[in-house]
Amino acid sequence: MKNPFIYGVTVTGEYFTGREEEMREITSSSLSGQHIVLYSPRKMGKSSLIEEMFNRFKKKQGKEVVAFRISLERVESKEALARLIINKTVENAYTSVEKLLKDAKELFSRIRVRAFADMDGRIGVEPFFADADADAILEDALELPEKVAGKKGIRIIIALDEFQRIEKLGGASLERLFRSIMETQKNVSYIFTGSEKHLLHMIFGEKERPFYRFAKQMELAPMAKDVLGEFVISRVRATGKGIDEEAVKWIVAFSEGIPFYVQCLCHEAWYGSESRISPESVRGAMEQKILPMLSAGYSIIWNRINGSVQRKLLIGLAKDDGLIRSGERKVYSKEFIRDHDLTSSASVRKAMKALDGMDLVYENRISDFFFRDWLKNQALE
DSSP states (O other): OOOSOOOSSOOOGGGOOOOHHHHHHHHHHHHTTOOEEEEOOTTSSHHHHHHHHHHHHHHHTGGGEEEEEEEOTTOOSHHHHHHHHHHHHHHHHOSOHHHHHHHHHHHOSSOEEEEEEOTTOOEEEEEEOTTOOHHHHHHHHHHHHHHHHHHHTOEEEEEEETGGGHHHHTHHHHHHHHHHHHTTOSSEEEEEEESOHHHHHHHHHOTTSTTTTOSEEEEOOOOOHHHHHHHHHHHHHTTTOEEOHHHHHHHHHHHTTOHHHHHHHHHHHHHTOSSEEOHHHHHHHIIIIIHHHHHHHHHHHHHHOOOHHHHHHHHHHHHTHHHHHHTSSOTTSHHHHHHTTOOOHHHHHHHHHHHHHTTOEETTEESOHHHHHHHHHHHHO
């Protein structure tokens, strides 16, 4: 019997739950041509939400809407980004090499392309950039979706994942190029997603930046406890197993509305339980399976942290997480600094900034809940 829970990958269909209101708002906005900025901490489910929404587009909108995602996470150059945009646009908008070749002269002004179909029948292109400079190549690529959409009489919706990486690819000058092209497009909608809120705010919220007020901003909030609880119960029961009410409450409380943790805990607890999942089996799954499985990676992270202040701060954040979350304890207070052998609020702020740069904290809390509990165990040893 297959496990009813999946984690670590984008989930859709039966493995996806909730987010109906967010999906309705993003769908309505995108179809009307409104651009969206969607941000949240990692593991909140942005990619799954977008993927599920795009799958529904295919079923409901048919050939009238073409929607696809482009991730900037591993893109290291403007040329690489241009290739991604060209290939994703062609792959999703064309089903015939002959039709693509017929349209190619109108679609590309500076780039030569070789079109092909792979073993599965998917259309692709191999662009040749010759001596054109990087900005000219990218300009041609950015203009392609609008040309295709206009020619085919369709709307194209593109999700640009981890868009804050545009800072490393070219910063404000690249933003100006993007906006100068995107603001003229009538048949293409963009969804800019990212997990680094302060960078996205800089890009879209500061008056001097090219993307200022270019898109509607949305923050993906934690999911409602009852939605996640019902999802857990229904998925477990569908396999013929049961789950104690206290186990559901523990999972939902630990996860704080973040679907990744729900899927992970339930996947391992379901696998380790014969007929019924109890609170003990959930805690056992975390202590005996999840944390040991992640321990090697966490040890590498811990060993890379050289500063003693950063280490002490992480241990303090882990130990006092409940108090910090409830507001009973402030990270920069004299009590926190004293209890965790720190020196001053200034040194704590400096260490927090460094940890934020390593993506280890979010809004003064450890961003990875499993890492938080691993640190608690380390402090006890």
